[in-house]
Amino acid sequence: MKTKLTFYGGVSEIGGNKILLEQGGTRIFLDMGKSFDFGENYFVQYLSPRISRVGLKDHFALGLLPEIPGLYSEEMLEQTDLEYEAPRFQAVFLSHIHFDHSSHVHLIDPQIPVYLGEGTKVILDSWEETSRGSLFGERDFRTFRTGDAIDIDGIEVRPIHVDHSVPAAYGYVIHTDAGTLAYTGDLRRHGTHAKMTDDFLEEAQEADFLICEGTRVEPTETRKNYTESEVLSNATSVVEKAQGKLVATTFYPRDVDRMKTFHRVARETGRKFVISTRTAKLLMSLSEDPGIEVPDVFKDENILIYARHLLKRPGWEKELMDHTVDAEFVHKNQKELILQLDFHYFTEFVDIDPSPGGHFIHSMSEPFEEDDVEDEVKHNWLDRFKFNFHQYHASGHCSKEEIFDILKTIDAKKVFPVHTEHPEMFKKAARGVVPPELGKTYEL
Numbered sequence: 068m069k070t071k072l073t074f075y076g077g078v079s080e081i082g083g084n085k086i087l088l089e090q091g092g093t094r095i096f097l098d099m100g101k102s103f104d105f106g107e108n109y110f111v112q113y114l115s116p117r118i119s120r121v122g123l124k125d126h127f128a129l130g131l132l133p134e135i136p137g138l139y140s141e142e143m144l145e146q147t148d149l150e151y152e153a154p155r156f157q158a159v160f161l162s163h164i165h166f167d168h169s170s171h172v173h174l175i176d177p178q179i180p181v182y183l184g185e186g187t188k189v190i191l192d193s194w195e196e197t198s199r200g201s202l203f204g205e206r207d208f209r210t211f212r213t214g215d216a217i218d219i220d221g222i223e224v225r226p227i228h229v230d231h232s233v234p235a236a237y238g239y240v241i242h243t244d245a246g247t248l249a250y251t252g253d254l255r256r257h258g259t260h261a262k263m264t265d266d267f268l269e270e271a272q273e274a275d276f277l278i279c280e281g282t283r284v285e286p287t288e289t290r291k292n293y294t295e296s297e298v299l300s301n302a303t304s305v306v307e308k309a310q311g312k313l314v315a316t317t318f319y320p321r322d323v324d325r326m327k328t329f330h331r332v333a334r335e336t337g338r339k340f341v342i343s344t345r346t347a348k349l350l351m352s353l354s355e356d357p358g359i360e361v362p363d364v365f366k367d368e369n370i371l372i373y374a375r376h377l378l379k380r381p382g383w384e385k386e387l388m389d390h391t392v393d394a395e396f397v398h399k400n401q402k403e404l405i406l407q408l409d410f411h412y413f414t415e416f417v418d419i420d421p422s423p424g425g426h427f428i429h430s431m432s433e434p435f436e437e438d439d440v441e442d443e444v445k446h447n448w449l450d451r452f453k454f455n456f457h458q459y460h461a462s463g464h465c466s467k468e469e470i471f472d473i474l475k476t477i478d479a480k481k482v483f484p485v486h487t488e489h490p491e492m493f494k495k496a497a498r499g500v501v502p503p504e505l506g507k508t509y510e511l
C-alpha cells in the first residue's frame with residue numbers, strides 16, 4: 068500500500084505542525100498545532116474569529132484552515148458549508164504539550180483518539196485545572212510511555228522521549244509499508260536530559276524518511292543562547308552579587324528544567340525560591356509521575372509560594388494557602404528571595420515595592436521583532452522599579468550545527484524540514500531534502 072505525507076502546518080514557519088500520514092485507509096496526524104502567527108493577517112486585538120458562534124466559518128472563508136472532511140467536530144462545522152461526517156482519522160499523535168503542536172486539538176472530532184505521553188496528560192490536566200474553561204474539551208485521550216509500540220491498523224508508532232523545554236516531549240519512529248519514518252518533534256542536545264534525545268536518535272538511525280525540526284536553522288543566529296548549565300552559573304553569579312536586593316525572574320510557565328535551575332540557584336545562594344501558585348500546582352501534579360523528578364513544594368525548605376491579593380480565590384489555589392507568602396513578606400525579606408513573576412503579573416511590583424537596584428533575570432527567548440510592544444512595556448516596568456536586567460536562556464531547540472549533524476548521521480533517503488523558516492538550508496547537510504509545500508501530498 069502507498070504511504071503518503073501531507074503537510075498542513077509547520078511549513079516554512081516555526082511551529083504549527085500538522086502532518087498527515089496515510090497508508091491505505093489508515094490516516095493519522097502527527098501533531099495538531101496552531102502556528103504562532105495564526106490568523107494575524109486578519110485578526111488583531113478585539114477583531115477575532117467568532118469561533119464560539121460560527122465555529123470554523125471565518126477560518127474557512129479566510130483560508131486559515133483546510134476544509135478536510137471527517138476531521139472537525141460537528142459543532143465546529145454547523146455554520147459552515149463543509150458537511151459533518153463520521154471521523155476519517157484513526158489517531159492524532161502529539162509530540163508535546165506546546166500549543167504550536169497541540170492547540171488545534173479542540174477543533175477536531177472528539178471521537179478521534181488523541182495519543183500523548185503520560186507526563187503530557189499530567190501537564191494538560193494541571194493546566195486545565197488552573198485555567199478558566201477547558202483547553203481541549205472531553206475527548207478520547209490515550210497515554211503512552213517511551214518504548215511503547217502502538218499499532219494503528221498496520222502502522223506501528225513508537226514514541227521515544229527527547230529533551231525539550233517542557234517535560235514529556237517525544238519524537239516518533241514509525242514503521243510503514245514504505246519503510247521507517249522518524250519525526251523529531253522539538254528537540255535539543257544542550258539541556259539537562261540530553262540522554263533522552265540520544266535515545267531517540269539511536270532508534271531514528273534506521274529511518275528511511277525523516278521529518279526534522281529546524282527552529283534554529285537560519286543564516287545567522289541573532290539571539291544569544293546558553294546551555295542550561297550556563298543559565299545556572301550565570302544566574303548564580305547574579306544572585307551572589309545582588310546582596311541586599313530582590314532577584315526576580317520570568318521563564319516559560321511549563322519549563323520545569325528552568326524551575327529546577329532557579330530552585331538550585333536559590334539553594335546554592337542561601338535564598339528561597341518564591342514560585343507562583345500555578346507553578347506550585349504543576350510541580351505537585353508532576354510529582355506523581357515517576358518519570359519526572361521535581362521538588363516537593365510543601366516540604367522543600369527552599370521553596371515558598373506567592374499568593375497574589377485576590378478578592379475571590381479560585382478553588383484550586385485554596386489547598387496551597389497554608390504555604391503561601393504575600394507581597395508584604397516579599398518586601399520585608401527581599402534580600403533572601405528569588406521571585407518568579409510572570410510579565411502578566413508585573414502589577415505585583417506595586418505591592419511588593421522592591422528596593423531600587425534589584426536584579427531581573429529574563430529567562431526566556433529574546434523578542435523576535437525589534438519593535439516588540441510587550442518587550443517595551445516589560446522594560447518600562449523594570450526601569451520604573453530600578454531593576455538591573457539580565458538575559459539568560461537556554462533554547463528548547465538544537466542549534467543549526469546539531470541539526471545538520473543529525474541529518475548526516477541518520478542519512479535518510481528523504482528529509483522533510485518542518486518548524487523552520489529556512490527549509491532550503493537543510494540541503495547543505497542532507498541528500499533528498501524535500502522542502503514541503505502547504506497542503507501538498509508526498510508519496511514515500
Ligand SMILES: [Zn+2]
Nearest residue numbers: 082165167253
Ligand atoms: Zn514547536
Ligand SMILES: [Zn+2]
Nearest residue numbers: 165231253463
Ligand atoms: Zn516545543
